[in-house]
Amino acid sequence: xxxxxxxxxxxxxxxxxxxxxxxxxxxxxxxxxxxxxxxxxxxxxxxxxxxxxxxxxxxxxxxxxxxxxxxxxxxxxxxxxxxxxxxxxxxxxxxxxxxxxxxxxxxxxxxxxxxxxxxxxxxxxxxxxxxxxxxxxxxxxxxxxxxxxxxx
Numbered sequence: 001x002x003x004x005x006x007x008x009x010x011x012x013x014x015x016x017x018x019x020x021x022x023x024x025x026x027x028x029x030x031x032x033x034x035x036x037x038x039x040x041x042x043x044x045x046x047x048x049x050x051x052x053x054x055x056x057x058x059x060x061x062x063x064x065x066x067x068x069x070x071x072x073x074x075x076x077x078x079x080x081x082x083x084x085x086x087x088x089x090x091x092x093x094x095x096x097x098x099x100x101x102x103x104x105x106x107x108x109x110x111x112x113x114x115x116x117x118x119x120x121x122x123x124x125x126x127x128x129x130x131x132x133x134x135x136x137x138x139x140x141x142x143x144x145x146x147x148x149x150x151x152x
Contacts, residue, residue, distance in 0.1 A: 114120040
């Protein structure tokens with residue numbers, strides 16, 4: 001005999017047969033035949049029918065609620081978009097008004113309006129009065145100012 005044949009002959013027999021005998025190694029047996037349901041077994045009782053109808057009504061109410069909420073959300077979003085567009089136009093208008101205020105409040109614009117609308121002119125040298133501060137306290141400051149201003 002060759003060495004390989006001696007090795008095989010000297011080796012004990014495999015234990016597969018013992019493992020297959022254990023229950024967790026076995027395949028489950030196929031059922032002989034599937035049970036068939038009769039019409040009597042598939043019939044729903046009145047209680048089951050009422051539960052099924054209640055469940056379907058509940059599902060319908062939930063679906064209708066979801067549709068109503070989606071419509072309301074779309075309406076609110078539409079109104080919000082309109083409000084945002086109005087806000088943007090008002091921001092543009094505010095920007096235009098700020099530019100107009102800056103233009104009309106400049107010194108050149110004020111001088112031009114004073115000359116054209118009010119007829120104002122710059123004073124001459126004779127019309128200018130210089131008030132010299134004195135070290136004494138004045139009593140009746142308004143009268144003193146009036147006297148100096150009108151040369152009285």
